[in-house]
Amino acid sequence: MRIGELATKTGVSVRALRYYEEQGLLTAARSGGGQRHYLDEAIDRVRLIQMLYAAGLSSRTILDLLPCVDAKVNTPQSRAMLRAERDRIERQITQLQQARERLDRVIALSEGPASGCAYTDTGTPDS
Amino acid sequence: MRIGELATKTGVSVRALRYYEEQGLLTAARSGGGQRHYLDEAIDRVRLIQMLYAAGLSSRTILDLLPCVDAKVNTPQSRAMLRAERDRIERQITQLQQARERLDRVIALSEGPASGCAYTDTGTPDS
DNA sequence: CTCGCCCCTCACATGAACGTCAGGTTTCAC
DNA sequence: GTGAAACCTGACGTTCATGTGAGGGGCGAG
Numbered sequence: 275m276r277i278g279e280l281a282t283k284t285g286v287s288v289r290a291l292r293y294y295e296e297q298g299l300l301t302a303a304r305s306g307g308g309q310r311h312y313l314d315e316a317i318d319r320v321r322l323i324q325m326l327y328a329a330g331l332s333s334r335t336i337l338d339l340l341p342c343v344d345a346k347v348n349t350p351q352s353r354a355m356l357r358a359e360r361d362r363i364e365r366q367i368t369q370l371q372q373a374r375e376r377l378d379r380v381i382a383l384s385e386g387p388a389s390g391c392a393y394t395d396t397g398t399p400d401s
Numbered sequence: 402m403r404i405g406e407l408a409t410k411t412g413v414s415v416r417a418l419r420y421y422e423e424q425g426l427l428t429a430a431r432s433g434g435g436q437r438h439y440l441d442e443a444i445d446r447v448r449l450i451q452m453l454y455a456a457g458l459s460s461r462t463i464l465d466l467l468p469c470v471d472a473k474v475n476t477p478q479s480r481a482m483l484r485a486e487r488d489r490i491e492r493q494i495t496q497l498q499q500a501r502e503r504l505d506r507v508i509a510l511s512e513g514p515a516s517g518c519a520y521t522d523t524g525t526p527d528s
Numbered sequence: 529c530t531c532g533c534c535c536c537t538c539a540c541a542t543g544a545a546c547g548t549c550a551g552g553t554t555t556c557a558c
Numbered sequence: 559g560t561g562a563a564a565c566c567t568g569a570c571g572t573t574c575a576t577g578t579g580a581g582g583g584g585c586g587a588g
Contacts, residue, residue, distance in 0.1 A: 289578085292537095293575065297575095308583085309536075310535085310536090325500050328493075328497075329497050329500035330497075333574080342507060342511065343503075343507050356511065359504060363497050363500055364501060367497050369452070369456065370455075370456050370457075370494045371494065374487055374494070376452065377490070380469060384469065384473075384480050403564075417545075419567095420546060424545095432555095435567090454545085
């Protein structure tokens with residue numbers, strides 16, 4: 275499969291895919307004229323990369339972690355790295371939960387007492 | 402208190418505080434020569450801003466939300482905005498939890514079977 | 529062979545949240 | 559009143575993950 279198809283199937287832009295390759299996160303075979311060809315596995319790979327990006331990891335960190343995830347590199351260092359990142363994520367989850375609680379409190383206040391708000395407005399009213 | 406002290410007390414850089422003001426997130430009185438003077442309340446304000454930044458909100462979004470949080474602006478629109486952001490945060494928490502689970506699985510694999518790893522290495526070995 | 533669509537490689541642009549340097553002013557302790 | 563520390567306003571630099579052309583080549587259908 276060529277790059278456009280992979281882009282479509284993963285919902286990631288062509289540019290982003292080239293960028294992933296540039297960063298060493300994704301590899302592709304090249305056919306005669308230099309066009310990239312991907313295996314089906316690339317789809318999962320891209321989804322994993324996206325997941326880690328969404329978790330706030332940098333491409334550099336992802337590059338370090340990928341060998342641990344798929345090639346099963348397994349050294350004390352790699353385990354420490356994995357745990358470190360997981361802990362980072364945990365801390366971030368905690369922070370997010372605090373922020374959410376803060377917003378929840380504000381929301382409760384605004385919806386609660388003396389708010390002239392008996393209805394529950396579940397969507398943004400078209401402005 | 403002047404900007405340097407506020408920076409020290411909040412752990413945020415002077416530059417960042419000026420940036421917050423530039424973005425309309427933080428206001429300061431000016432003394433004769435143009436220097437910023439902050440009330441003690443500014444400390445909490447900055448901490449709130451940091452919390453929201455940490456939750457991944459943009460300065461623009463924070464700017465929109467702050468009036469709801471502290472000036473108690475309370476309109477259907479503001480409530481919808483608050484809920485929208487809280488939901489965004491919730492979704493991000495979910496994504497992070499998925500990423501964490503993924504890492505947990507990898508960690509379990511690497512520490513578990515046939516790993517020559519009977520000890521539990523809780524820290525990064527000084528490299 | 530040629531049209532059209534997809535692909536290629538530069539390489540500059542973007543936006544967010546600051547860092548950093550330059551050149552100048554204010555404040556405050558002494 | 560004076561010198562150093564802290565502050566001021568620009569304004570350009572940085573990093574990251576892309577967006578966005580420009581200019582040119584690959585490749586299957588007819």
